[in-house]
Amino acid sequence: MSARLNPEQQRAVETTEGPVLIFAGAGSGKTRVLVHRIAYMVQERGISPWQIFAVTFTNKAAGEMRERIERILGEGAKDVWISTFHSAGVRILRRHIEKLGYGKAFVIYDDSDQMTLIKKCLEELGLNPKIFSPRSVQSRIDAAKNELIQPKDFSQDDFFGERVAKVYELYQKKLIENNAVDFGDLLLLPVRLLEEHPQVLAEFRHRLRYLMVDEYQDTNHAQYRLIKLLAGERRNLCVVGDDDQSIYRWRGADIRNILEFEKDFPNCQVIKLEQNYRSTKNILAAAGEVVKAIAGRCEKTLWTDNDAGEKIVYFTGPTDKHEAQYVVAEIQKIREKMDLKLSEFAIFYRTNAQSRIFEDELRKQNMPYVIFGGVRFYDRMEIKDILAYLWVLANPADSLHLRRILNVPARGIGDVTVEKLEKLAAERGLSLLETLPFASEAGIASGTAKKIATFHQLIQTLKTYQTTEPLDHFVKTLMEQSGYIESLKAEQTIEAESRLENLEELVNVVADYMTSTEEPSLEAFLDQVALVSDLDQAADRSLSLPLMTLHLAKGLEFEVVFFVGMEEGILPHIRSFDTLEEMDEERRITYVGMTRAKKHLYLTNALKRRVFGNDQYNLPSRFLEDLPQDIVQRIEMPYESFGGRTAWNQDRDDDWDEAPASWASPKPIPRKEDPNNPYKIGAKVRHPIFGVGTIRDCEGNEDNRKITVAFSEVGQKKLIAKFSNLTILG
DNA sequence: AGCAACCGTGTTTTT
DNA sequence: CACGGTTGCT
Numbered sequence: 001m002s003a004r005l006n007p008e009q010q011r012a013v014e015t016t017e018g019p020v021l022i023f024a025g026a027g028s029g030k031t032r033v034l035v036h037r038i039a040y041m042v043q044e045r046g047i048s049p050w051q052i053f054a055v056t057f058t059n060k061a062a063g064e065m066r067e068r069i070e071r072i073l074g075e076g077a078k079d080v081w082i083s084t085f086h087s088a089g090v091r092i093l094r095r096h097i098e099k100l101g102y103g104k105a106f107v108i109y110d111d112s113d114q115m116t117l118i119k120k121c122l123e124e125l126g127l128n129p130k131i132f133s134p135r136s137v138q139s140r141i142d143a144a145k146n147e148l149i150q151p152k153d154f155s156q157d158d159f160f161g162e163r164v165a166k167v168y169e170l171y172q173k174k175l176i177e178n179n180a181v182d183f184g185d186l187l188l189l190p191v192r193l194l195e196e197h198p199q200v201l202a203e204f205r206h207r208l209r210y211l212m213v214d215e216y217q218d219t220n221h222a223q224y225r226l227i228k229l230l231a232g233e234r235r236n237l238c239v240v241g242d243d244d245q246s247i248y249r250w251r252g253a254d255i256r257n258i259l260e261f262e263k264d265f266p267n268c269q270v271i272k273l274e275q276n277y278r279s280t281k282n283i284l285a286a287a288g289e290v291v292k293a294i295a296g297r298c299e300k301t302l303w304t305d306n307d308a309g310e311k312i313v314y315f316t317g318p319t320d321k322h323e324a325q326y327v328v329a330e331i332q333k334i335r336e337k338m339d340l341k342l343s344e345f346a347i348f349y350r351t352n353a354q355s356r357i358f359e360d361e362l363r364k365q366n367m368p369y370v371i372f373g374g375v376r377f378y379d380r381m382e383i384k385d386i387l388a389y390l391w392v393l394a395n396p397a398d399s400l401h402l403r404r405i406l407n408v409p410a411r412g413i414g415d416v417t418v419e420k421l422e423k424l425a426a427e428r429g430l431s432l433l434e435t436l437p438f439a440s441e442a443g444i445a446s447g448t449a450k451k452i453a454t455f456h457q458l459i460q461t462l463k464t465y466q467t468t469e470p471l472d473h474f475v476k477t478l479m480e481q482s483g484y485i486e487s488l489k490a491e492q493t494i495e496a497e498s499r500l501e502n503l504e505e506l507v508n509v510v511a512d513y514m515t516s517t518e519e520p521s522l523e524a525f526l527d528q529v530a531l532v533s534d535l536d537q538a539a540d541r542s543l544s545l546p547l548m549t550l551h552l553a554k555g556l557e558f559e560v561v562f563f564v565g566m567e568e569g570i571l572p573h574i575r576s577f578d579t580l581e582e583m584d585e586e587r588r589i590t591y592v593g594m595t596r597a598k599k600h601l602y603l604t605n606a607l608k609r610r611v612f613g614n615d616q617y618n619l620p621s622r623f624l625e626d627l628p629q630d631i632v633q634r635i636e637m638p639y640e641s642f643g644g645r646t647a648w649n650q651d652r653d654d655d656w657d658e659a660p661a662s663w664a665s666p667k668p669i670p671r672k673e674d675p676n677n678p679y680k681i682g683a684k685v686r687h688p689i690f691g692v693g694t695i696r697d698c699e700g701n702e703d704n705r706k707i708t709v710a711f712s713e714v715g716q717k718k719l720i721a722k723f724s725n726l727t728i729l730g
Numbered sequence: 731a732g733c734a735a736c737c738g739t740g741t742t743t744t745t
Numbered sequence: 746c747a748c749g750g751t752t753g754c755t
Contacts, residue, residue: 058745059745085745111744183744247743248743248744248745249743250742250743250744251743251744251745350743351742351743352743353741353742373744410731414731414732416731531745532745549742549743549744550743551742551743551744552743552744573742573743574742575742576742585743589743610746611741611746612741612746613746614746
């Protein structure tokens with residue numbers, strides 16, 4: 001990128017007063033502008049750093065911004081408030097949550113904690129988990145929270161909604177009992193706080209005079225409200241985003257926030273950053289064609305001074321295995337010609353499940369790789385167990401985490417006992433921890449009661465250690481005193497060995513935290529841990545090939561990108577076939593992925609792939625049809641070479657079935673209706689659980705067929721035909 | 731209480 | 746295929 005800012009960037013930097021909307025196209029130097037803008041405000045406009053609040057979505061983005069501002073401003077940068085929405089929420093709540101009836105020491109429940117609690121609610125309400133799957137209830141509750149909908153306002157207009165409203169209500173009650181908040185609350189409660197407590201709002205408004213929001217296209221309603229409240233009359237709000245890169249609709253992101261910003265904040269300045277510094281002309285042109293078809297997007301013309309570059313390669317292999325072999329072989333080939341680190345390549349896929357076949361091939365070729373967003377360190381069982389101990393110590397009301405550790409490691413306190421304790425707790429209105437001394441009154445045998453007393457004693461002892469020992473040492477003590485380490489050692493398995501290593505690593509994490517923080521505390525440590533994602537914990541990955549989902553790829557860039565699985569059903573994903581909005585989002589996801597590439601872009605797919613153990617034949621992705629043919633180099637692996645000796649399949653022993661008829665045509669094949677579809681729209685069907693209903697819609701073929709059925713009792717449901725057990729009534 | 735074997739079920743994306 | 750959840754056995 002050029003050393004100087006271009007005129008639009010300059011304007012974006014210098015427009016500091018009033019509402020500003022910056023459309024920042026892919027690779028247009030957005031972060032640079034944000035950083036310079038803050039520096040400019042401080043250095044040229046004399047604005048105090050602590051009056052500036054910059055919000056991002058990921059810790060990584062926040063950290064990067066902070067680092068770059070520090071490079072310009074030095075110490076002064078420390079006072080600029082740069083954080084994610086969620087950490088900002090935590091910070092606001094730690095200070096003020098008592099005004100909302102929670103205790104200061106509240107615990108943050110992650111989604112698995114949330115799921116546990118929801119399951120408990122479902123059970124208590126006697127709801128059939130077959131109909132009310134915890135997952136769907138969770139997503140309904142989350143969606144409600146994103147929309148700032150409280151349990152009492154929850155839409156109850158159908159059978160499902162009515163019950164979910166009950167679950168939501170109970171769930172929220174339980175959160176409060178446990179003095180706990182979930183991720184949604186981290187946004188919802190601050191909004192409530194500011195709306196219900198004008199003096200608090202006034203304080204924040206007085207202090208935070210300049211607001212900046214990154215990735216504004218991804219804000220949900222709660223985030224929007226929060227920002228709008230803080231902006232107040234002063235309206236010194238600068239939002240930066242790109243509607244073409246809005247890919248979090250499913251998580252509540254509302255693209256209208258950015259598209260209607262001008263209406264929402266009249267007289268705002270609109271700045272478009274349209275010069276791309278990242279990609280070749282060819283890559284930009286191809287990506288541009290994919291999003292062009294989206295209606296209602298903000299017109300932008302992304303351009304670049306860079307060379308046209310190489311053509312985009314579109315490869316089709318006979319199977320997913322060949323696809324993986326091709327990609328890995330191609331990486332090796334490029335590395336022989338060019339001096340590129342493995343970290344300058346990347347493989348992108350739509351769904352996590354797709355990574356496996358590439359991992360197999362990479363292992364076979366001894367090529368080191370890293371999966372972005374695999375199992376999170378903090379999601380590992382042993383880590384969650386120890387963290388549960390820590391949460392309980394930080395917040396004694398947290399019965400959910402207490403329950404988790406009560407018998408971990410095993411100490412003879414079983415489910416039956418726990419249930420008795422919980423019953424007593426409910427009767428007396430105590431927390432689970434508070435009932436421990438009364439075990440014998442809960443009808444628990446004296447032997448077990450003794451074990452409970454020992455556990456209770458353990459917690460007390462740990463509490464004293466907590467105050468006397470430095471945090472890292474204390475965590476180690478906890479692991480030992482609780483018997484956790486011992487029980488793992490006793491297992492004598494390789495798995496236990498690796499768990500022990502993880503625990504060691506956890507102690508290291510705590511130690512690192514202590515050196516990097518001015519006032520380390522258990523509570524602050526837990527807050528931080530609750531909010532980190534995988535993307536944030538960047539190790540030294542320069543020697544490994546990165547593999548990631550398209551969603552994780554946003555914001556990153558690579559010299560060479562392999563965009564794999566370009567097939568109907570995968571990208572666009574089968575679940576997005578219903579509505580135009582969802583299909584448009586798939587387009588944007590494609591656009592985001594393509595625009596990550598600086599020099600080389602490969603799009604690949606396969607004619608046949610294994611899914612859940614059986615074969616699937618997908619058509620080429622419709623998005624491939626949008627590519628300008630003159631900048632695409634087509635590579636098809638010839639049918640004849642399957643059993644032969646090609647660069648990619650020398651030692652394969654692929655079981656190869658009869659080729660399907662569709663192969664006769666190597667070009668994208670027009671999608672047509674499946675004549676063997678037994679599920680005709682309008683037909684009546686019976687489901688073993690949901691009862692009788694009418695088919696409303698049907699999509700996909702054979703194993704992928706999904707049908708939408710309107711049931712008279714439980715409302716509309718989408719079913720996978722293969723699994724649905726439907727009886728067709730005619 | 732703890733484990734093994736089984737079953738049914740379902741697959742997007744995650745701060 | 747793979748996982749979570751449940752059952753049934755020791």
